[in-house]
Each structure stands twice: as C-alpha cells, then as structure tokens.
Amino acid sequence: MRSVQVVGTGLIGTSIALALSRRGVVVYLDDRDTTAARTAEALGAGHLEEPPSRVDLAVLAVPPAHVGAVLVDCQRKGTAHAYTDAASVKALPHDEIRALGGDPATYVGGHPLAGAERSGPLAARADLFEGRPWVLTPSSQTDRAALNQGLELVSLCGGVPVLMDPEAHDRAVALTSHAPHLVSSLMAARLAEARSEYIRVSGQGLRDVTRIAGGDPALWSDILTANADAVADVLEEYAADLGRLIAALRAQRDDEGPRAKASADLRELLRQGARGHARVPDKRSVTPAQFVAVPVSVPDQPGALARLFSTVSDAGVNIEDVRIEHSVDDRRRGLVELLVDASSVPGVRRLLDDNGWVWQEEIPLV
Structure with a gap:
C-alpha cells in the first residue's frame, strides 16, 4: 500500500493517518471541518492537497449515517481503487451503498475497536490500534482485492x-x-436534577457507571439510530432483568416465604453479573489530570500552527486538546487555546516567551 486518503480527521481518522504515515504510506486528508484537518496535518498525519491520482485505499472515518453517501461520492470521483470505513455500525452502510447505486465490490466494511477518553485529532495516537481487534465485514460482493x-x-x-x-x-x-x-x-440522567447534597456523597462507583455518558450526544444519537433494532433487543432483556430486580426489592417488605425467594432471586442476579464481569478484559483505570487552557496569539500564516505545536511538544509537554478562534478585531491573527496539564503551565509559559509567542493568562477548566 503506497497511498491512502483518509476522509474525516477526528480521533480515529487521524490515528489511522498517523499510523500509516509512520509506516511510509503517503496519506491525504479530507474533512469539512477545516480546523480539524489543519490540526491533523500539523501533527504530521498527512497532506491536505488532493491526491494527484487514484489512491490505493480510501478510509472513511465518518459517522455511520454518512458512510454510504460519502462512499458513493468518492467512487464517482474515482478517489481510490478500494474503500473501507471505521464506523461502529456495519449493516446500514452495506445497505445504503446498494440503495444509492454504489459499487459494493470495491468496499469492505471496517470497525477498529479502539478509542480514547477524548475526541478530536489532538487525542490521536499512531499506536492506538496496536494489538486491538479490527473487524472487517466483507459482503458476498466484496472483491478479494478490496478485502x-x-x-x-x-x-x-x-x-x-x-x-x-x-x-x-x-x-x-x-x-x-x-x-x-x-x-x-439513563443513570447519569437521574443526577441532572438531583439534590446537591446527594451528589456530594457520590463515590467511585457512580463515576465508573456514568463515565461514558459524557460522550458527544449528536454522535451517539447517530450511532444508536443506525443500530436501533439490535440495541432495542438488548434493552428489552435488560428491562426483563430490571423487572425481576424491582420485584425482588419490593418483596423485602413481604412475609418470610416470599421475602426468602426474593432474596434468592436478588443474589442470583448479582452472581450472574459477577460472572459476566469476570469475562470482561481488565483495564487499569487512569485518574484524569486537571487541565487548563493557555491562550496563545497565532498569526494566520501557513505553518504557524505547526510551529506552535512543535515548540510545545518538542519540550515534552503533552497537548491534551486545542481550541482555535479567529480574532474579531484582527482577522490576520487567531487565538489558540492549548489544553495542558496544570503542572505544565509555568514551563509552557517560559517556553512560549523564549520562542516569541504571545500568550494570555491561562483559563482553569471546571
């Protein structure tokens, strides 16, 4: 594989581009979000220009509902010899490609089972997929060359x-x-209007259960809609078990006989949960760091963003995320907020001073 176009420069798309670039593949980037695309380019993930000729493979790192339309558009343009995607739903893209008149022979569905707590290109890592399962879903019409x-x-x-x-x-x-x-x-939604004194006594269990509820609602709505029937089937099974749990708990007020059976049902459900948990691969938890935003004035010039990233990263400081805004008063300059670990801020300020960057007081993230 000599050349690839990655469409979509979020966490997954940029991570794929970084991994391929590290292996010597020429990568071309495409994204309607120009800030994300420029950031990915500045990180060394690839090039923003159009490929001079048809690439070997196009990777569509876009939401499930858009895979079919983006694929058909790329096929009509002759972007690549073969196509894959990175969406977390697979049946919908296969169906839409056929419905939109696309060529299923050059497409193989894909889903890398890897991710991170944060989204966007700055969360990307070239080693994100190492040792991780990567599902491929060829159809009966997929060519061997595409697979x-x-x-x-x-x-x-x-x-x-x-x-x-x-x-x-x-x-x-x-x-x-x-x-x-x-x-x-659903668990996190119970907290939205809960009394403050209840929230104050929450422990690690609540944080563990509600951690993934902080995902992007628009993205997850897209994913869940695309896989609605399969998700509803699982939730119906949850609902049946939940009904048994509610009945077992309500029965604790009954006479000794019903109460004993209810307690046995409760213990069995808990034992079943423990058995299921034992099958899940363990992953060491990481305590999130406290981040602050360091605003930096950046000229609107080619390569300026890359020079800023290089200045900070070369000193060993990890940029956790970035926000970019153009100045209202001077369109020739922009304001870039670098999100870094709070302990790194004094060193970052000295580094910016030494390299001629103009920074403002940092903003704590709350």
Missing part, C-alpha cells in the same frame, strides 16, 4: 483482523458498547 487492502490496512496500523458478518457485528456491539452507553446515560 486484501483492508487486511493490509489493519496490519499497517498494528491491529488484529477479525472477519464478521455485518449483522453479527451489529448485534455484538449492541451488547458490548451501544446498550451500555444508554444504560450509563
């Missing part, structure tokens, strides 16, 4: 290929990802 390109992509990114039927994939992620996100959101 081989997908397999080579997974290999170059360090992933572990897993071949699945699109519908089986969607049922799997409904159980392991999509329904858990909704359960987390």
Whole structure:
C-alpha cells in the first residue's frame, strides 16, 4: 500500500493517518471541518492537497449515517481503487451503498475497536490500534482485492483482523458498547436534577457507571439510530432483568416465604453479573489530570500552527486538546487555546516567551 486518503480527521481518522504515515504510506486528508484537518496535518498525519491520482485505499472515518453517501461520492470521483470505513455500525452502510447505486465490490466494511477518553485529532495516537481487534465485514460482493487492502490496512496500523458478518457485528456491539452507553446515560440522567447534597456523597462507583455518558450526544444519537433494532433487543432483556430486580426489592417488605425467594432471586442476579464481569478484559483505570487552557496569539500564516505545536511538544509537554478562534478585531491573527496539564503551565509559559509567542493568562477548566 503506497497511498491512502483518509476522509474525516477526528480521533480515529487521524490515528489511522498517523499510523500509516509512520509506516511510509503517503496519506491525504479530507474533512469539512477545516480546523480539524489543519490540526491533523500539523501533527504530521498527512497532506491536505488532493491526491494527484487514484489512491490505493480510501478510509472513511465518518459517522455511520454518512458512510454510504460519502462512499458513493468518492467512487464517482474515482478517489481510490478500494474503500473501507471505521464506523461502529456495519449493516446500514452495506445497505445504503446498494440503495444509492454504489459499487459494493470495491468496499469492505471496517470497525477498529479502539478509542480514547477524548475526541478530536489532538487525542490521536499512531499506536492506538496496536494489538486491538479490527473487524472487517466483507459482503458476498466484496472483491478479494478490496478485502486484501483492508487486511493490509489493519496490519499497517498494528491491529488484529477479525472477519464478521455485518449483522453479527451489529448485534455484538449492541451488547458490548451501544446498550451500555444508554444504560450509563439513563443513570447519569437521574443526577441532572438531583439534590446537591446527594451528589456530594457520590463515590467511585457512580463515576465508573456514568463515565461514558459524557460522550458527544449528536454522535451517539447517530450511532444508536443506525443500530436501533439490535440495541432495542438488548434493552428489552435488560428491562426483563430490571423487572425481576424491582420485584425482588419490593418483596423485602413481604412475609418470610416470599421475602426468602426474593432474596434468592436478588443474589442470583448479582452472581450472574459477577460472572459476566469476570469475562470482561481488565483495564487499569487512569485518574484524569486537571487541565487548563493557555491562550496563545497565532498569526494566520501557513505553518504557524505547526510551529506552535512543535515548540510545545518538542519540550515534552503533552497537548491534551486545542481550541482555535479567529480574532474579531484582527482577522490576520487567531487565538489558540492549548489544553495542558496544570503542572505544565509555568514551563509552557517560559517556553512560549523564549520562542516569541504571545500568550494570555491561562483559563482553569471546571
């Protein structure tokens, strides 16, 4: 594989581009979000110009509902010899490609099972997929050449290929990802109007259960809509178990006989949960750092953003995220907020001073 176009420069798209660039593949970037695309380019993920000729593979790192339309558009332009995507739902893109008149022979569905707590290109890592499962969902019409390109992509990114039927994939992620996100959101929703003194006595258990509820609602609405039936099936099973739990808890006020049976039901449900938890791979928890935003004035010139990133990263400071705004008074300059660990701020300020950057007082994130 010599050349790839990555469409979509969020966390996954930029991570794929970084991994491929590190392996010597020429990567071209495309995104309607020009800030994200420029950031990815500044990080060394690839080039923003149009490919001079048809690339070997196009990777569509866009939401599930947009894969079909973007793929058909790329096919009509002759962007690549083969196509894949990185969406977390697979049956919908396969169906829409056929409905929109696309060519399913050059497409193999893909879903790298990796992610991060944060989104956007600055959260991207070239090693994000190393050792992680990467599902490929070829259809009966997928050419062997397209599947081989997908397999080579997974290999170059360090992933572990897993071949699945699109519908089986969607049922799997409904159980392991999509329904858990909704359960987390439902629990977190109980907190929205809760009394403050209740929130103050929350512990790590609540943080664990509600952590993923902080995901982007627009993105998750898109994902859940695209996999609605499979997710609803899992939630119906949850609802049945929830009904048993409610009945077991209400029965604690009954006579000894019903109360004993209810207690046995409660223990069995808890034991079943413990058995299921034991099958989940353990992952060491990481305590989130406290971040602050350091605003920096940047000239609107080619390469200025890359020079700023290089100044900070070369000193060993990790940029956790970035926000970019143009100045209202001077369109020739922009304001870039670098989100860094609070302990790094004094060093970052000295570094900016030494390299001629103009910064403002940092903004704590609350």
